[in-house]
Amino acid sequence: MQERISSREWLERTRTSGDVDAILALVPYAQRIGVSAMIEPQGRLYRLAPQQDNIGNVLLPALHGGVVAAFMETAASLELMLVARAVRLPKVIDFSIDYLRTANLVPTLARCTVLREGRRMANVQVCAWQDDATKPIAMARLHLLLAEPPDVDSDAIASHA
Amino acid sequence: MAIPTIPDERSADSWKAAMTRFVQVIPHTRGLGLEVLDVTPPTVTMRLPWHRDLLGDETRDLVHGGVLSMMLDTLCGSAVLCGLPVPEVCPTLDLRVDHYRPGLAGHDLLGEARVVRVTESMVFIEGCIWQREGLPIARGIANFVRLGPRNTPAGFAAALFGEKDSLESGREI
Numbered sequence: 001m002q003e004r005i006s007s008r009e010w011l012e013r014t015r016t017s018g019d020v021d022a023i024l025a026l027v028p029y030a031q032r033i034g035v036s037a038m039i040e041p042q043g044r045l046y047r048l049a050p051q052q053d054n055i056g057n058v059l060l061p062a063l064h065g066g067v068v069a070a071f072m073e074t075a076a077s078l079e080l081m082l083v084a085r086a087v088r089l090p091k092v093i094d095f096s097i098d099y100l101r102t103a104n105l106v107p108t109l110a111r112c113t114v115l116r117e118g119r120r121m122a123n124v125q126v127c128a129w130q131d132d133a134t135k136p137i138a139m140a141r142l143h144l145l146l147a148e149p150p151d152v153d154s155d156a157i158a159s160h161a
Numbered sequence: 162m163a164i165p166t167i168p169d170e171r172s173a174d175s176w177k178a179a180m181t182r183f184v185q186v187i188p189h190t191r192g193l194g195l196e197v198l199d200v201t202p203p204t205v206t207m208r209l210p211w212h213r214d215l216l217g218d219e220t221r222d223l224v225h226g227g228v229l230s231m232m233l234d235t236l237c238g239s240a241v242l243c244g245l246p247v248p249e250v251c252p253t254l255d256l257r258v259d260h261y262r263p264g265l266a267g268h269d270l271l272g273e274a275r276v277v278r279v280t281e282s283m284v285f286i287e288g289c290i291w292q293r294e295g296l297p298i299a300r301g302i303a304n305f306v307r308l309g310p311r312n313t314p315a316g317f318a319a320a321l322f323g324e325k326d327s328l329e330s331g332r333e334i
Contacts, residue, residue: 026218028213029227032214054188059314064187064189064235066189066230066256070225074227093259096258097230099254
């Protein structure tokens with residue numbers, strides 16, 4: 001039986017091991033656009049691979065703004081899955097992005113800051129840059145619902161219902 | 162709110178062909194098979210065919226939220242072109258997306274965007290995505306900066322309407 005991202009047990013185990021790749025393996029669109037994560041001394045960094053398929057403007061060429069948005073949204077969700085005080089399943093409620101500079105066809109990095117984590121809702125800010133961390137290409141903010149993940153048992157019951 | 166007047170007199174068919182060319186030149190949307198269903202200035206309607214790569218959680222069969230941002234960005238960016246007297250290069254200033262309900266696996270995504278207001282320096286757009294009519298999954302608003310004819314490459318409109326081959330040849334960069 002396939003494991004569920006949404007189950008409390010799976011989330012708990014993944015948080016303990018810090019295994020972002022295990023989560024990303026279950027997120028097809030994140031794989032398609034080439035999202036990965038790495039641990040740095042100052043925290044977790046997310047990376048968007050400079051793939052031809054991510055181009056949105058052939059004349060410059062530049063990355064698709066919507067792909068950059070999808071990358072930053074993915075980063076915020078992953079970050080909350082891993083660092084929220086309790087085991088929670090983040091669901092994006094709203095998302096806003098300011099495009100600050102052209103996103104060239106080079107690796108894009110992002111760092112997340114959880115500005116507020118309440119009991120039900122979190123606010124996360126995401127900063128993305130390319131060659132120079134002091135020159136962001138985009139800034140994003142999100143509200144995410146911190147949903148209570150179902151236990152494996154209740155999942156099993158639901159899937160048999 | 163006054164609906165912007167569109168002085169351009171091109172036919173719906175030529176607009177549809179132009180927008181189709183536009184989304185097919187973009188590698189990401191070409192790869193996903195994004196299809197232009199209708200262009201009735203100032204509104205653009207598109208369909209993103211269902212594909213497993215659109216999933217954000219394959220164990221729960223839900224569409225990735227980022228797919229909706231990507232589609233809204235594309236829809237709004239396309240609507241900009243048909244809202245101007247003459248197509249101009251207009252970078253996206255910002256985009257805001259509200260997620261109303263989850264997108265479900267196995268169903269195409271339908272979306273439309275329309276020009277709300279054009280000023281000397283800005284184009285304001287709003288868009289919406291749904292799978293079942295009347296049940297919106299996400300709504301987006303995006304603002305675009307007009308760079309004006311001076312910063313728009315000569316032949317931009319001609320390329321868009323297939324009157325020259327320049328956009329197509331840009332693909333080979």
